[in-house]
Amino acid sequence: MYTFLISKIEVGSHFYVNFSDSLHLHGETVLVSSLVVAAVSVFLIIGTSDLKKTPGPLQNVIEIIYELVKSIAVTQIGPSYYSQFLPFVATIFLFVLGSNLSGALLPWKLLEIPSGELAAPTNDINTTACLALLTSLTYFSAGFKIKGIGYFARYIKPELFLLPINIAEDFTKPLSLNFRLFGNVVADELTVTVICSLVPILVPVPIMMLGLFASSLQALIFATLAAVYIGEVIE
């Protein structure tokens, strides 16, 4: 029993693409994430190319997405500044949603690559770290752009002695964003893997549905938190 479990679940290796001795990238992550970017772009371009007064089914979906993202941005950032940051929030939301759903819905097992296996790009901690760092870069530059040098006043906002905590918060924000997304995606896949190795038929389906729900929720939460962080800097 023990060896059975161990043989089914193992720590995989990445498909390394080497540029030099110290520089390499994870081939499967880059491949799947560029596929996701392409798919989302094509979906949006086709959906917005032929806008009508009475929307068709595709335009309806696009409008629902737009209204969802816009309501996130308006409620968190505020009605006067949201339009500058709406593209960022929408990009984050659609990329995270697309990559989470691609990992859950597409049968990547059918495609063989030399080592490792294709999965959701958010399954790799480098992707989520990149998204989190982009978020903190955005709120820094938003603060500088809108408040100028007065941005630094927020570090001593309630009282001066909170300065270390306020500085530490700048590091814990991207860290928690990063771990939240990565942990949720990996936990989901790990649960499905373990249950599949115990009972391979029918039983994992509810867990997969739960995973589908949780991963769409994570996209919403990542976008909401990015908007919250931007909003509290420029308020």
Next chain:
Amino acid sequence: MVDSIVSAASVIAAAVAVGFAGIGPGIGQGNAAGQAVEGIARQPEAEGKIRGTLLLSLAFMESLTIYGLVVALSLLFANPFVG
């Protein structure tokens, strides 16, 4: 010898990390869900709004457990202390 002690400690630490990380969010989620049910019972027409807020805050609490899980996973699969 040292290596096996480190492995054993890591396995125990992983279990403790994810176990204790489950307690707080469990209590919090129970509280939140209970209050939401109360809110819906008092004001059934606000159900949609309450459900949206509840799901969002449940996912926030869930992420605390996930932090524990990340620590546990890194201790099990990417242990920095075992040579």
